[in-house]
Amino acid sequence: MRPTQPNPLDDAPERLSGLIERVTFHSETSGFCVLRVKVRGQRELVTIIGSAASVTAGEYVEGFGVWVNDRQHGLQFRAHQLQIVPPTTLEGIEKYLGSGLVRGIGPHFAKRLVNAFGEQVFDIIEQSPDRLQELDGIGPQRQARMVSAWAEQKAVREIMIFLQSHGVGASRAVRIYKTYGDAAIVRVSENPYRLALDIHGIGFKTADTLAQRLGIAPDSLIRAQAGVRHTLSLESEQGHCYCPRDPLITQAAKLLDIPDDIIAKAIDAELAEERLISETGENGEDYLFLASLQRAERGVAQHLKRLSAGTPPWGALAVDQAIPWVEQRTGLTLSNSQREALHTALAAKVCIITGGPGVGKTTLVNSLLTVLRAKRCQVTLFAPTGRAAKRLTETTGLAARTVHRGLEFDPKRLAFKRNSDNPLVTDLLVLDESSMMDVVLMNQLLRAVPDSAGLLLVGDVDQLPSVGPGRVLADLIESGVIPTVRLTEIFRQAAASRIIVNAHRIQRGESPLVERNPDNDFHLLYADSPEALFDKLMQVVTERIPARYGLHPIDDIQVLSPMNRGGLGARALNAELQQRLNGQAEPKIAKFGSTFAPGDKVLQLINNYDKDVYNGDIGRIARVDLDDKTVFVDFDGRIVRYDFSELDELTLAYAASIHKAQGSEYPAVVIPLAVQHYLLLERNLLYTAVTRGRRLVVVIAEPKALAMAVRNHRALRRATRLSARLTEASGWL
DSSP: OOOSSOOTTOOOOEEEEEEEEEEEEEOTTTOEEEEEEEOTTOSSOEEEEEEOSOOOTTOEEEEEEEEEEETTTEEEEEEEEEEEEOOOSHHHHHHHHTTTSSTTOOHHHHHHHHHHHGGGHHHHHHHOGGGGGGSTTOOHHHHHHHHHHHHHHHHHHHHHHHHHHTTOOOTTHHHHHHHHGGGHHHHHHHOTTHHHHHSTTOOHHHHHHHHHHTTOOTTOHHHHHHHHHHHHHHHHHTTOSEEEHHHHHHHHHHHHTOOHHHHHHHHHHHHHTTSEEEEEOTTSOEEEEEHHHHHHHHHHHHHHHHHHSSOOTTOOOOHHHHHHHHHHHHSOOOOHHHHHHHHHHHHOSEEEEEEOTTSSHHHHHHHHHHHHHHTTOOEEEEESSHHHHHHHHHHHSSOEEEHHHHTTEETTTTEESOSSSSOOOOSEEEESSGGGOOHHHHHHHHTTSOTTOEEEEEEOTTSOOOSSSOOHHHHHHHHSOSOEEEEOOOOHHHHTOHHHHHHHHHHTTOOOOOOOOTTOSEEEEEOSSHHHHHHHHHHIIIIIHHHHHOOOTTTTEEEEESOSSSTTSHHHHHHHHHHHHHTTOSSOEEETTEEEOTTOEEEEOSOBTTTTBOTTOEEEEEEEETTTTEEEEEETTEEEEEEGGGGGGEEEOSEEETGGGTTOOEEEEEEEEOGGGGGGOOHHHHHHHHTTEEEEEEEEEOHHHHHHHHHOOOOOOOOOOHHHHHHHTGGGO
């Protein structure tokens, strides 16, 4: 035990122990912690700094280290080694249980548990949990939650200690436990690279670090195989479905720093295990696919061939007679181009309608639906995102669903209930915003469409392609085997909107019109530096738009940035807008590099089928429960619960990347364009951003950046074979 007046100059190692009163700081990633500890014989709490995988107030800490006199923080005990042990005193047990470590037990229940069961409380929870119901307020459900949370935290703690002992941060321990259960340590030890395949948030680099700590050789075949899969996954993140063999070997060898011949052996091993599939391309090259992507591409082509066969379920129609009837029913007059389009759509079993804003896609679709419903056809409406489905419902007056909800995803089986064995019951499936569909989801959708049904794909092919791999809509149009209607005429009413006019100008490679009319729905503000652009954006979002248009700065205004990183990227803008618009909200929780509080606007980053929320969904945080370690998010009136360990699925959404905004519309959109965004300044990116605004679009740009965005039409061609597969099978029609 240390004397009451320690000598900071005495740096001989010694042992110090005591009860943790407060965890001042703890990094889940590195384990570094700052603890305030009650040490016997010391009047004041002692500050101990060190490293521990997991630490909680109420635990007993034993440290081996030296005393130091920090200039800023004063006298501290710097522990070279920390050992954490569960508390044994009643005071420590109460503090431990009430720390929030176990969901469902806060300070109030911790005191009651200790008063009722004393030092036996841990044994009661583990061995005689029914006795918990002796306390008022604890019923069967609460008892079950407490017992489950207690078992989980024990298992998670073991995993955290295991991971950190091998140099890897333990922030994903809860998810690892939920995926592998009690076998987590065994499975990770056998093949750490499985983490990158099975666990969201753990990539190849993290798994690779762990593998090397566990003694797996850098040039081992198992590492090379994982590296090959990772390289192809990186390619798929760029939208590609395959990579030629030689570039794949070069990229993987560079990534892993191992010889080409080992990579070649790894590719052969992956092909033998059928995780990779090889095809010979048009130029004789060896194209390598992840098996899931090759199956998806083939599936899309095969299903389109199947659906295109036969006659439409509505039979032959006298369209020339139907058009006047539709015009009378809808009160709208169709243009010549729309009449021709209606002929094409009603004659084909599978058809595509594409075109930009204001060209009458909605009018055409509604006219088509009016005719078919009069023929008593059963129509099903889908869209890729919740917001797009909601908008489709509003424009058609018919119920529309997201693809995932329509196909009835089953989170227990990780599969859709609707498939070729249990198809949709419909005569016509209409898919809006089809440019957003990646090849995997499109394959899942098409296999659930019955042979007899028609298919109508609606979308804007000039927008950004899907976030996921493939360029499905563009490939279908390019193949020429699917009847396609491309609408180009801007209607008079739409031409009054400067948003629509300028969107089409941008699509043609022309600069947007600048008019000093405050009543316009499109405004262009120039800035001569990134700093000036930042200041103007903050003023526009927090002051000018709310004051001039009466729009709410959080609910109605969406900032869309070309990229996530950088001073004008979505991350930096989110931090500043959060502080300005919701900075006083409490309580706050900091997790995975972000801080969340009630009222914050958040965006879902991945598809979570258990919660029925999907990549791109936007909501507002309704409540943060520090005792229960949960956050509740309101998604358009539906409250969804997140454990703190799941908060890496969310990000702030005051600003978002333009890619994340696909399929959504907002009352007002503010778009910063800076030269620092040069890598992503493309025409279709700006076009997509501008067409997200419903009532107002404000572009704040450095002149050079705007010119680059309008001029650049060099979007990288995605490596896909869908168009070729369709062309090869063009004898269908």
